[in-house]
Amino acid sequence: MAETAQRSMEVEKPTTSNQEEVGVMDSREPHGEKDWINISHEAQLATQAEHAMGLMAAFRAYPKAIRWSIFVSLACIMEGYDTAFIGSLYAEPTFQRDFGVLYQGGYQITAAWQTALSLSSSIGIIIGILMNGYLAERFGMKRTMLVSYVAITALTFILVFAQSLPVILVGQILCGIPWGIFNTTAPSYASEVCPVALRGYLTTFINLTWIIGQLISAGVLRGVQGMSNRWAYDIPFAIQWVWPVPLFIGMFFCPETPWWLLRKDRLEDAERSLKRLSDSSSEDIKNTLAMMIHTDHLESKIESGSYLDCFRGVDRRRTEIAFCTWGIQILSGLPLQSYNTYFFEQAGLSTEKSFDMSIAYYVIGFCGTILSWFLITWFGRRWIFISGLILMTLVMFIIGFVSLAPSSNLNAEWAEASLLVVWVFLYDITVGPLAFCIVSEVSATRLRGKTIAIGRNSFYLWNIVFSVAAPYMLNPTEDDWKGKCGFLFGGTALLSTIWAYFRLPELKGRTYEELDVLFRKRVPAKDFANYKVDPYDPETVREVLGSKEE
Numbered sequence: 001m002a003e004t005a006q007r008s009m010e011v012e013k014p015t016t017s018n019q020e021e022v023g024v025m026d027s028r029e030p031h032g033e034k035d036w037i038n039i040s041h042e043a044q045l046a047t048q049a050e051h052a053m054g055l056m057a058a059f060r061a062y063p064k065a066i067r068w069s070i071f072v073s074l075a076c077i078m079e080g081y082d083t084a085f086i087g088s089l090y091a092e093p094t095f096q097r098d099f100g101v102l103y104q105g106g107y108q109i110t111a112a113w114q115t116a117l118s119l120s121s122s123i124g125i126i127i128g129i130l131m132n133g134y135l136a137e138r139f140g141m142k143r144t145m146l147v148s149y150v151a152i153t154a155l156t157f158i159l160v161f162a163q164s165l166p167v168i169l170v171g172q173i174l175c176g177i178p179w180g181i182f183n184t185t186a187p188s189y190a191s192e193v194c195p196v197a198l199r200g201y202l203t204t205f206i207n208l209t210w211i212i213g214q215l216i217s218a219g220v221l222r223g224v225q226g227m228s229n230r231w232a233y234d235i236p237f238a239i240q241w242v243w244p245v246p247l248f249i250g251m252f253f254c255p256e257t258p259w260w261l262l263r264k265d266r267l268e269d270a271e272r273s274l275k276r277l278s279d280s281s282s283e284d285i286k287n288t289l290a291m292m293i294h295t296d297h298l299e300s301k302i303e304s305g306s307y308l309d310c311f312r313g314v315d316r317r318r319t320e321i322a323f324c325t326w327g328i329q330i331l332s333g334l335p336l337q338s339y340n341t342y343f344f345e346q347a348g349l350s351t352e353k354s355f356d357m358s359i360a361y362y363v364i365g366f367c368g369t370i371l372s373w374f375l376i377t378w379f380g381r382r383w384i385f386i387s388g389l390i391l392m393t394l395v396m397f398i399i400g401f402v403s404l405a406p407s408s409n410l411n412a413e414w415a416e417a418s419l420l421v422v423w424v425f426l427y428d429i430t431v432g433p434l435a436f437c438i439v440s441e442v443s444a445t446r447l448r449g450k451t452i453a454i455g456r457n458s459f460y461l462w463n464i465v466f467s468v469a470a471p472y473m474l475n476p477t478e479d480d481w482k483g484k485c486g487f488l489f490g491g492t493a494l495l496s497t498i499w500a501y502f503r504l505p506e507l508k509g510r511t512y513e514e515l516d517v518l519f520r521k522r523v524p525a526k527d528f529a530n531y532k533v534d535p536y537d538p539e540t541v542r543e544v545l546g547s548k549e550e
Contacts, residue, residue, distance in 0.1 A: 038290075039290045039293055039294055040290075040294060040536055041290075042286060042287040042290035042291070043287070043290040043291040043293070043294040043295075043513075043536065044536050045287045046284075046287035046288045046290060046291035047291055047511055047513070047514075047535075047536075049284065049287065050195050050196045050197070050291075050511055051196070051509070051511075053195055053196070053197050054197065055197050055198075055377065057197075058194075058195050058197035058198045059198075060279070061195075061278060061279055061280050061284075062194055062195060062198060062277065062278050062279070062280075063279065064276060064277050064278065064279070065193045065194045065198070065202075065277040065278060066194070066198065066202065068189075068193060068254055068255060068277065069189060069190040069193055069194060069202045069205070070202070070205060071247075071250055071254065072141075072145070072185065072186055072189045072190070072254065073186040073189075073190060073202075073205055073206045073209050074209060074243070074247060075145070075148075075149075075182035075185070075186065075209075075243070075247055076182055076183060076186050076206055076209040076210055076213070077209045077210075077212050077213040077216070077243060078152065078179060078182065078213065078240060078243050078244075079125070079179040079182060079183055079210070079213065080209060080210030080211065080212065080213025080214045080217075081213035081214065081216055081217045081239070081240065082121060082172075082175070082179065082213075082217075082240070083121070083210075083213075083214065084213065084214035084217040084218065084362070085217040085220075085221065085236055086117055086118060086121065086172070088217065088218065088221050089221070089233060089236070090109045090114055092221060092224075092232060092233060093107075093232075094227060094228060094229070094230065094232035094233060095109070095232065095233045096108060096109060098230065098233075099113070099164075099165050111472050113165050115467060115468050115472075116165075116169055117165070117168065117169060117172060118467035118470070119464055119467045119468065120168075120169045120170075120172035120173045120176065121172045121173070121175065121176040121179065122176065122460045122463050122464050122467060123173050123176060123464070124172065124173040124174060124175060124176020124177045124179065124180065125176040125177070125179050125180035125183060125460055126176075126180065126457050126460045126461070127176070127177050127180060128176060128177035128178060128179060128180020128181045128183070129180040129181070129183060129184050129453045129456050129457050129460070130180075130453055130457065131177065131180070131181065132144065132180060132181040132184045132185060132449065132453060133184070133307065133449050133450040133452075133453035133454075135181070136181075136184075136185060136188070136260075136449050137260070137263075137305070137449055137450075140256050140257075140260055141185055141188070141189055141256060141257055141260065142251060142254060142256050144181060144185065145181070145182075145185060145251050145254075146248060146251050146252075148178035148181045148182065149178070149244045149245075149247055149248040149251065150244075150248070151177070151178045152175060152178040152179070152240075152244050153241065153244040153245065153248075155171065155174045155175045155178070156171075156175065156237070156238075156240045156241055158170065158171030158174065158175075159171040159172070159175065159237040159240070160234055160237045160238050162237075175240075180456075183456055184449065184452045184453050184456050186206045186209075187203050187206055187436050187439065187440040187452055188257075188440065188448055188449050188452055189257055190202040190203045190205070190206065190440060191203055191440035191441060191448065192257040192258070192259045192260075192445075192448070193255075193257060193258070193277050196509060196510070196511060199437065199440070199441060200373075200376040200381070200437050200508065201373055201376070203433075203436045203437040203440040203441075204369065204372055204373065204376065204433030204434065204436055204437050205433075206433075206436045207369050207372075207428065207432045207433035207435075207436055208366065208369045208370070208433070210432075211362055211365045211366045211369060211428065212366070214362045214365070215359070215362035215363065215365075215366060216239070217236070218359045218361075218362050219359060220235065220236045220239055221236060222359060224236065255273045255276040255277055256269070256273055257273070258270040258271075258273040258274050258277070258289075258292065259292060259296075259445055259448075261273055262289075262292050262293065262296055263296060263305075263446065267289070267293075270289060270292070271285065271286075271289055274288060274289060291511070291513070294513065294535075294536075295445060295511075295512055295513040295516065296445060296446065298513065298516065298535075298541065299444050299445060299446045299516060300446065302444075302520075305446040305447060305450070306450075307450050307454075309446075309447055309450075310447055310450055310451055310454055314519045314520055314522060315443075315444060315447060315451075315519075317519060318442050318443055318444065318447075318451060318519055319443075319451055319454055319455070320503070321438070321439075321442045321503065321504060321505070322438075322439045322442055322443060322451050322452065322454060322455030322458075323454060323455050323458040324458070324496075324499055324500075324503070325385075325435050325438045325439055325442075325455065325504070326435050326439055326455045326456055326458050326459040327458040327459060327461075327462050328389070328431060328435070328496040328499075328500070329427075329431060329432065329435050329459055330459060330462035330463055330465075330466060331462060331489070331492040331493060331495070331496050332389060332392050332393075332396075332427065332431055332489065332492070332493040332496055333392060333396050333423060333427070333486075333489035333490075333492075333493060334427070334463075335463070335466035335467070335469075335470045335489075336420060336423075336470075336485060336489065360421060361420070361421050361424055362424075364421055364424060364425045364428075365424045365425065365427070365428040365432075366428070367425070367428075368424070368425045368426070368427070368428030368429035368432075369428045369429070369432065369433050371429050372384070372428070372429045372430065372432075372433045372434070375429065375430075376434070376437070376508070380506045380508045380529060381434055381437060381438050381441075381504075381506060381507055381508050382500075382504050382505065382506040382507075382525075382528075382529070383506075384430050384434055385430060385431060385434045385435075385438070385500055385504060386497060386500050386501055386504070387430065388426055388427070388429065388430020388431045388434070389430070389431060389493060389496055389497040389500060390497055391426050391430075392423055392426050392427060392430075392431065392493055393490055393493040393494050393497060394490075395419055395422055395423045395426065395486075396423065396486040396487075396489045396490035396493055397486060397487065397490035398419055398486070399416055399419045399420065399423070399483050399485075399486030399490075400483060400484055400485070400486030400487035400490060401486075402415050402416050402419065402483060402486075403416055403481075403482055403483025403484045403486065404484075416482070416483040437507075438504070438507060439451070439452055439455045439456070440452065441507040441510075441512075441515065442507060442515070444512075444516060445512050470485075473485050473488075502525065503525055504525055505518070505523070505525040505526075505528035506525075506528040506529035507528070508529075511535075513535040514533050514535055516535065517533045517535045517540055518531060518533055520543065521533070521540075521543065
């Protein structure tokens with residue numbers, strides 16, 4: 001392995017004048033004991049090795065980073081579970097009977113309460129996401145996650161023993177806070193512990209954890225069908241106790257992200273963390289640490305790491321990309337996924353068939369995310385994202401037109417349900433997983449946690465908008481749009497496609513320092529893929545540092 005890494009580093013020798021760069025970078029700060037000439041040289045070797053490293057070589061060199069990234073991401077199963085569970089709970093007969101109102105011989109949860117419950121977790125998650133932007137940077141990922149696991153274990157008691165909708169509402173808001181922390185920790189950790197070759201796979205894996213949670217939710221709700229007492233919905237709530245305890249125990253042994261340790265000037269701890277995450281040679285790890293120091297030093301001259309920095313200069317563009325990319329997940333039609341069982345039921349399918357369809361729905365989404373890993377191997381993020389949006393826009397409009405058929409047309413009902421399954425496949429092979437990848441890569445390392453927080457909150461802000469609207473659009477006691485919702489989401493998906501074409505750059509295969517330079521040079525989105533950049537060229541460094549004033 002060491003020989004492979006050494007050969008990859010010998011692909012190209014550094015060509016820039018490191019002596020000139022010393023004039024740009026103050027050798028006394030932030031790591032005065034280091035020789036910046038050697039750091040720059042080692043950083044260049046690490047950059048060349050990252051570009052030369054293939055996928056299989058990365059798997060062999062970073063098996064521990066892969067395992068720990070997957071482990072941290074497993075916390076997102078809880079949020080995926082709850083998101084699907086609450087939306088599907090409205091179609092659960094016992095829950096409808098205990099908390100709903102009489103409607104045409106049956107029971108329905110009123111649109112107002114559907115809206116309130118759907119909003120509740122989003123409100124808590126927004127709070128948790130914003131808190132994590134501060135807590136993770138102040139205390140580190142590890143301590144923040146440990147406290148969050150304790151919190152979610154305690155707060156789940158509220159949901160399990162709730163006797164009324166207001167208590168469930170409060171429980172959802174409070175549980176949302178640790179869910180928000182899990183939500184933003186996973187992509188940040190995945191992007192900081194793995195090399196360029198693995199970034200796309202480990203960040204998109206987070207989408208898979210969501211689907212696993214949703215699939216478990218659908219299976220549990222299908223399993224409690226036929227129960228006539230409150231266990232029909234208490235068991236699904238109680239299932240949420242399964243994850244925190246084992247994840248809490250495992251987190252004690254999880255290495256802290258080396259980028260956070262570096263920002264805290266704990267160089268020895270950062271190096272130890274790299275050794276725990278990689279099977280690379282000591283020389284490779286030394287070079288990787290030098291690349292991190294070089295990148296962090298350059299960024300420290302430009303931004304302090306505050307939330308305000310996310311909206312200043314060229315970082316405003318990076319924040320826009322994060323904000324819009326995750327928002328597009330909602331605008332492309334995702335709210336219908338949260339209500340898929342209810343949507344199927346309102347479209348005319350029986351309760352049992354609706355739950356069966358929702359299970360198939362999530363299985364197909366699972367397969368779609370797996371297939372997305374093959375796409376990101378051969379294609380860029382930008383191409384996959386835009387292609388997926390185009391296809392999803394078409395499917396949404398088709399759903400809208402099919403819904404115009406008479407309600408007596410059973411084939412039309414099945415067609416609507418089937419098209420929604422096609423949509424989720426397209427979503428989970430393109431926009432769903434790629435959003436996690438794009439947002440994790442687009443920010444400056446010093447602003448990553450906060451940029452991810454802002455971007456992820458766009459998802460929940462739009463989710464709040466449609467959580468208010470969707471129950472009224474779907475509920476038969478209100479507007480009863482059913483499949484006509486496809487026209488609305490077809491339109492928003494079309495607008496999202498236009499934005500992505502003009503504003504979304506290609507990030508694949510770039511180190512974080514190269515991305516810093518590309519954004520500082522204000523390279524147009526369409527030119528990112530082929531633009532040649534050398535972050536170690538003295539003139540480039542001067543240009544980047546000079547852009548701070550712009």
